[in-house]
Amino acid sequence: MELDPDTDLSFTRTLAAPRALVWECWTDPRHIPHFFIPKPHKVTAVEIDLRIGGRFDTRFEVEGNSIANRGVYLEIVPQEKLVFTDAFSEGWKPAPEPFMTAILLLADAPEGGTLYTAIARHRNPDSRKTHENMGFYEGWGTVASQLEAYAQGLR
Known part of the structure; x- marks a missing residue:
């Protein structure tokens, strides 16, 4: 995948x-609250x-404020690629002010680990x-560190 540095x-x-x-962890709503935003902030709802x-x-609590984030999946390649955006909500309803599209790429790494790439496109x-x-x-x-620690606890 070619990235645009701009x-x-x-x-x-x-x-x-x-x-x-x-x-x-990324695809089961039971897991998202355990790693998805940096602590001490927390995820209070996931669908x-x-x-x-x-x-x-998702819904977050950040410094006492509740923040809703709605989005949709654009591409799903099981255990390899997950693409989601806040540019649309379900039913392809355009967001008034989209922020980014996230791309997660996963590959096998030595010793049973995961090569984890996170891309934010703006x-x-x-x-x-x-x-x-x-x-x-x-x-x-x-978030990657929290995900790693949480996943290790699930093993």
């Missing part, structure tokens, strides 16, 4: 957890309809820069 943010890390388990056009809706360079300034690398890195 609009895309990306990082890759090897997680010490098997790919099938990392996939399950997943794992199909193209199906909903991926509609323009300003949105990308805003996300980077919000702490993309730190935030998504923290």
Whole structure:
């Protein structure tokens, strides 16, 4: 996949957890609250309809504020690729102010781990820069660490 440095943010890390388990964590709503946003913030609700056009809706509590995030899945390749966006909600209803499309790529890594790549695609360079300034690398890195620790506890 070719990335556009003007609009895309990306990082890759090897997680010490098997790919099938990392996939399950990302696609089963029971698991999402355990890793999806950096602590001490928390996920208070998750709805997943794992199909193209199906909903991926979450609600967060951040510093006492409740934040709803509605989205849909655009591409699903079991245990390899998950693409979702907040540009639409279920039924292909356009969002008034979309933020990004997320792409997760999973591959086998040595010793039973997972090569985990997270990509955030933005509609323009300003949105990308805003996300980077919000702490993309730190935030998504923290989520990857939380995911790894949670998945290890499920083994």
